[in-house]
Amino acid sequence: MQNLTDKICLVTGATSGIGLATAKGLAELGASVVLVGRNGAKLESVTSQIIQETGNQHTSGMLADLSSVDQMHELAHQFRQEHDRLDILVNNAGAFFLRRQLSADGYEMTFALNHLSYFAITVLLLDLILDSAPARIINVASDSHRSQSLNLSDLHNKQRYTGFKAYGQSKLANLLFTYELARRLEGTQVTVNAMHPGFTSTGIWHQPAGWLEPLISPLMRLIARSPEDGADTVIYLAASPEVSAVSGKYFFNRKAVPSDLPSYDESTARKLWERSLQLARIE
Numbered sequence: 001m002q003n004l005t006d007k008i009c010l011v012t013g014a015t016s017g018i019g020l021a022t023a024k025g026l027a028e029l030g031a032s033v034v035l036v037g038r039n040g041a042k043l044e045s046v047t048s049q050i051i052q053e054t055g056n057q058h059t060s061g062m063l064a065d066l067s068s069v070d071q072m073h074e075l076a077h078q079f080r081q082e083h084d085r086l087d088i089l090v091n092n093a094g095a096f097f098l099r100r101q102l103s104a105d106g107y108e109m110t111f112a113l114n115h116l117s118y119f120a121i122t123v124l125l126l127d128l129i130l131d132s133a134p135a136r137i138i139n140v141a142s143d144s145h146r147s148q149s150l151n152l153s154d155l156h157n158k159q160r161y162t163g164f165k166a167y168g169q170s171k172l173a174n175l176l177f178t179y180e181l182a183r184r185l186e187g188t189q190v191t192v193n194a195m196h197p198g199f200t201s202t203g204i205w206h207q208p209a210g211w212l213e214p215l216i217s218p219l220m221r222l223i224a225r226s227p228e229d230g231a232d233t234v235i236y237l238a239a240s241p242e243v244s245a246v247s248g249k250y251f252f253n254r255k256a257v258p259s260d261l262p263s264y265d266e267s268t269a270r271k272l273w274e275r276s277l278q279l280a281r282i283e
């Protein structure tokens with residue numbers, strides 16, 4: 001892995017699971033890491049923990065509830081005030097909602113958090129990322145995108161909501177966004193890739209999982225990987241010289257793999273981009 005001293009990284013959902021392991025891994029490589037979290041006390045404690053465990057003093061936190069469009073904008077604004085470059089952006093914050101919930105903007109929560117926050121933070125900081133080139137963007141997606149299709153007329157999942165469908169569609173949106181962004185970034189030195197961390201033992205399967213919990217807990221003990229293993233491909237995409245020029249791919253276990261056919265639909269990707277600009281109130 002490349003030494004990341006002098007590189008500034010932003011990691012969303014960095015207070016637990018794969019995001020925390022990613023932030024720590026990047027700090028170990030010498031990067032200045034900005035952790036984004038929604039819980040001030042947890043953010044402070046995790047930031048101190050990373051500083052203590054890695055010895056890297058250039059680790060700091062920024063508070064934002066990424067299901068809120070206003071807070072996505074505030075985060076981008078605050079980041080610009082405090083930093084003049086962004087070399088590595090890791091969009092990772094995500095959740096699974098067993099029951100349909102609405103965000104402060106009235107958007108369905110899975111769509112707002114898992115897709116719209118990735119989109120908004122990236123687009124709002126894109127000029128800074130381009131000015132910092134060579135730079136990399138990594139979107140934490142999932143194999144749950146498989147066998148899904150995106151219904152552009154029901155992005156807020158009003159019809160026949162299930163947590164699995166909403167989650168799978170949000171992860172399909174991560175791939176449509178990644179491939180569309182890669183096309184828009186052609187000819188620049190900014191790469192964007194998506195990845196699947198594998199079934200990983202993290203908080204995502206605990207907090208809102210209700211009746212799923214008794215089914216998932218034994219499975220986690222038996223077959224789930226550790227957050228560090230889940231984060232391995234993120235860190236590889238952020239820091240390996242092997243992928244410095246690779247863009248627009250989907251990775252699992254450090255290898256580019258094909259994603260499902262609907263994720264390559266350019267027309268859907270363009271329409272999702274336009275809708276996302278409106279929903280994220282980006283001019």
Ligand SMILES: NC(=O)c1ccc[n+]([C@@H]2O[C@H](COP(=O)([O-])OP(=O)(O)OC[C@H]3O[C@@H](n4cnc5c(N)ncnc54)[C@H](OP(=O)(O)O)[C@@H]3O)[C@@H](O)[C@H]2O)c1
Binds near residue numbers: 066067198203
């Ligand atoms: N675990 C798996 O098996 C698996 C498999 C495939 C893909 N993924 C993907 O991996 C990513 C990370 O998930 P994880 O498994 O590491 O789960 P996790 O341990 O629950 O971590 C999710 C992170 O997102 C943050 N978050 C949740 N809601 C937020 C909000 N409204 N605003 C800001 N931050 C928020 C959480 O903050 P708190 O610490 O405050 O809760 C936490 O830091 C997700 O995109 C997920 O879809 C996970």
